[in-house]
Amino acid sequence: MIKGEEFLKFSCTGCGNCCKDVIVPVTSDDVRRIMTATGRTAAEIVEFYDSTEITTSQRDRGWIEMRAGRRIMGLRKKRGACQFLKKDQCTIYELRPVTCRRYPFNLVLDERGKIQELSVHRAVKCLYELNGRQSQRELKLTSDWEDRQDATYYGLVKEWNRRKARGTKLAYLRFLGLVEA
Ligand code: SF4
Numbered sequence: 001m002i003k004g005e006e007f008l009k010f011s012c013t014g015c016g017n018c019c020k021d022v023i024v025p026v027t028s029d030d031v032r033r034i035m036t037a038t039g040r041t042a043a044e045i046v047e048f049y050d051s052t053e054i055t056t057s058q059r060d061r062g063w064i065e066m067r068a069g070r071r072i073m074g075l076r077k078k079r080g081a082c083q084f085l086k087k088d089q090c091t092i093y094e095l096r097p098v099t100c101r102r103y104p105f106n107l108v109l110d111e112r113g114k115i116q117e118l119s120v121h122r123a124v125k126c127l128y129e130l131n132g133r134q135s136q137r138e139l140k141l142t143s144d145w146e147d148r149q150d151a152t153y154y155g156l157v158k159e160w161n162r163r164k165a166r167g168t169k170l171a172y173l174r175f176l177g178l179v180e181a
């Protein structure tokens, strides 16, 4: 029995609030995937947000130490919403960051890796219905994918942060291999 089992009936109404009200943190793999398919540069896709702009714990492993201060890499916004949102539709749906795929679910797994608890993020007003049918298997696969991608990216952030010299946004993107040296 999963705690929060009712959320397996979650049904997204497509209100678009989660693409407007929050900044989506991204990893180097997310950015590379979007670059390859859209032809946009990394600098066009991302922005670096400070603690006054993004709500996340100071202990978040995504904090990058830069010359300008600590920053989190997230999708660049346009007119207050994700730049990829057009007419309340995601224009890069097949390429979207893994965080967008997992949103709005929070999963707690047991020691065997099975879903123990399911809840829905409260970061934005999510106007969902409970008349759908979510696949536990799909939720778990997306969560595992996100964990793997995060582990790789946080390893890179750690490596960058160990450097004594603090770099610029461009130097960081170059370090990630998203801009040619
Ligand atoms: S990439 Fe797509 S799903 Fe993710 S925030 Fe932007 S518009 Fe929404």
Ligand code: SF4
Residues within 6 Å of the ligand: 011, 012, 013, 014, 015, 016, 017, 018, 019, 103, 104, 124, 125, 126, 127, 128
């Ligand atoms: S806020 Fe909730 S209901 Fe609205 S688009 Fe996002 S996930 Fe769907």
